Amino acid sequence: MRVVIARCAAQYSGRLTARLDLATRLIIVKSDGSVLIHSDGGSYKPLNWMGPPCSLREVAPSEEAASGGAAALWVIEHAKTEDRLEIEIHEIVSDTSHDLGSDPGLVKDGVEAHLQELLASQMAVLGEGLSLVRREYPTAIGPVDILARGSNGRTVAVEVKRRGEVDGVEQLTRYLELLDRDPLLSPVEGVFAAQEIKPQARTLAEDRGIRCVLLDYDALRGAETGDHRLF
Amino acid sequence: MRVVIARCAAQYSGRLTARLDLATRLIIVKSDGSVLIHSDGGSYKPLNWMGPPCSLREVAPSEEAASGGAAALWVIEHAKTEDRLEIEIHEIVSDTSHDLGSDPGLVKDGVEAHLQELLASQMAVLGEGLSLVRREYPTAIGPVDILARGSNGRTVAVEVKRRGEVDGVEQLTRYLELLDRDPLLSPVEGVFAAQEIKPQARTLAEDRGIRCVLLDYDALRGAETGDHRLF
DNA sequence: AATTAGATCTCGACT
DNA sequence: AGTCGAGGTCTAATT
Numbered sequence: 001m002r003v004v005i006a007r008c009a010a011q012y013s014g015r016l017t018a019r020l021d022l023a024t025r026l027i028i029v030k031s032d033g034s035v036l037i038h039s040d041g042g043s044y045k046p047l048n049w050m051g052p053p054c055s056l057r058e059v060a061p062s063e064e065a066a067s068g069g070a071a072a073l074w075v076i077e078h079a080k081t082e083d084r085l086e087i088e089i090h091e092i093v094s095d096t097s098h099d100l101g102s103d104p105g106l107v108k109d110g111v112e113a114h115l116q117e118l119l120a121s122q123m124a125v126l127g128e129g130l131s132l133v134r135r136e137y138p139t140a141i142g143p144v145d146i147l148a149r150g151s152n153g154r155t156v157a158v159e160v161k162r163r164g165e166v167d168g169v170e171q172l173t174r175y176l177e178l179l180d181r182d183p184l185l186s187p188v189e190g191v192f193a194a195q196e197i198k199p200q201a202r203t204l205a206e207d208r209g210i211r212c213v214l215l216d217y218d219a220l221r222g223a224e225t226g227d228h229r230l231f
Numbered sequence: 232m233r234v235v236i237a238r239c240a241a242q243y244s245g246r247l248t249a250r251l252d253l254a255t256r257l258i259i260v261k262s263d264g265s266v267l268i269h270s271d272g273g274s275y276k277p278l279n280w281m282g283p284p285c286s287l288r289e290v291a292p293s294e295e296a297a298s299g300g301a302a303a304l305w306v307i308e309h310a311k312t313e314d315r316l317e318i319e320i321h322e323i324v325s326d327t328s329h330d331l332g333s334d335p336g337l338v339k340d341g342v343e344a345h346l347q348e349l350l351a352s353q354m355a356v357l358g359e360g361l362s363l364v365r366r367e368y369p370t371a372i373g374p375v376d377i378l379a380r381g382s383n384g385r386t387v388a389v390e391v392k393r394r395g396e397v398d399g400v401e402q403l404t405r406y407l408e409l410l411d412r413d414p415l416l417s418p419v420e421g422v423f424a425a426q427e428i429k430p431q432a433r434t435l436a437e438d439r440g441i442r443c444v445l446l447d448y449d450a451l452r453g454a455e456t457g458d459h460r461l462f
Numbered sequence: 463a464a465t466t467a468g469a470t471c472t473c474g475a476c477t
Numbered sequence: 478a479g480t481c482g483a484g485g486t487c488t489a490a491t492t
Contacts, residue, residue, distance in 0.1 A: 005331075026331070100236075104253075109250070
């Protein structure tokens with residue numbers, strides 16, 4: 001990885017054309033050739049970039065650019081598309097390279113799939129007397145996250161989301177309409193379970209007779225591992 | 232902006248929990264306090280990060296961490312949410328700071344809106360004898376980019392895209408179906424105009440009797456400004 | 463402030 | 478390899 005601090009200007013053309021006027025910025029050249037241009041602010045998105053696979057070559061700047069103060073021109077071209085990034089280097093403040101080796105990568109926890117797993121083994125959270133029929137219950141329009149049966153014999157379809165928004169309610173509604181046509185399942189109740197439920201989504205769900213369940217991920221995980229300590 | 236190369240491990244908790252095992256990485260601390268952890272690969276998204284507003288404080292590592300080789304612990308907390316990022320610094324390879332000053336930011340050009348403007352004043356590009364009815368012609372399912380009338384009296388609906396793909400053709404098709412039901416407009420012809428049209432999209436469009444027009448942005452802009460020089 | 467739609471989206475899973 | 482859905486989405490425009 002090459003890390004450069006430089007006064008530079010840049011031009012991108014590809015899916016759009018964009019321009020960066022002269023300023024001091026951080027330029028990162030990764031070992032796969034990809035390039036990131038960062039300013040000292042904003043969020044994690046670079047001002048401009050080129051993703052792999054791509055190649056970087058340094059060429060002499062045009063006479064016009066040189067008379068404007070450019071010392072070098074970096075041309076980065078994507079290997080498969082027409083994307084092209086040109087960086088006019090005016091002054092290099094710092095230029096270092098480091099061998100980082102390979103990275104073990106990010107290990108995630110707490111995704112929707114995990115919520116689903118936890119819920120499947122703690123069905124009581126979704127309602128008293130519920131028993132699991134199966135997870136990812138297949139239907140013609142896609143799998144229902146959790147299908148359960150209540151003590152009253154009724155079928156219960158559960159949609160699990162990290163953040164519950166209206167489109168999740170719409171999705172569950174479509175499943176309910178479909179499942180309710182199956183005489184072996186009908187009548188089917190709906191449960192919308194999420195760590196966070198937007199007011200609009202809650203209103204829509206309740207208006208359609210769908211019960212909302214707010215999930216506490218830490219509590220679910222704590223119950224799972226039997227680990228109730230606070231930390 | 233502080234640029235650090237360090238052997239580190241990290242842990243994030245917030246909307247999810249995630250872990251980075253020990254490896255050498257690039258850590259960027261921006262002047263607004265935000266932090267990015269990059270590996271030497273992938274694209275512009277960091278392995279882990281914290282966006283502003285947030286604060287970084289360096290504390291002594293726990294005894295356990297220290298015995299594992301940690302030299303320092305950076306705790307980054309978001310000012311408004313519960314997001315929290317902890318970086319265990321094991322070995323600092325490089326640590327430099329630079330004052331980048333403010334950045335003029337990215338200037339975009341060639342957006343769909345601009346193409347639409349240019350086309351609206353150069354309707355001949357879309358077909359002979361066309362005259363503009365209006366841009367962003369409203370319908371129940373969304374605005375049609377350009378509505379025009381041909382010399383033969385027929386209505387023409389134009390969908391403008393930078394890159395023409397199948398979903399753009401589908402979108403135009405829906406507009407055409409809707410507009411064609413209006414006796415004041417029917418029959419309605421479709422034109423799919425884009426700087427680049429994918430083969431799949433072209434095939435689908437032509438199969439539906441939709442004419443495809445490949446746009447030359449530079450030519451459109453040149454004609455607009457009356458500036459025809461090559462450069 | 464809150465909501466919506468677009469993104470040079472990225473990223474992973476699945477077909 | 479393409480397609481689909483989710484994202485710690487982010488970002489800007491609009492209400």
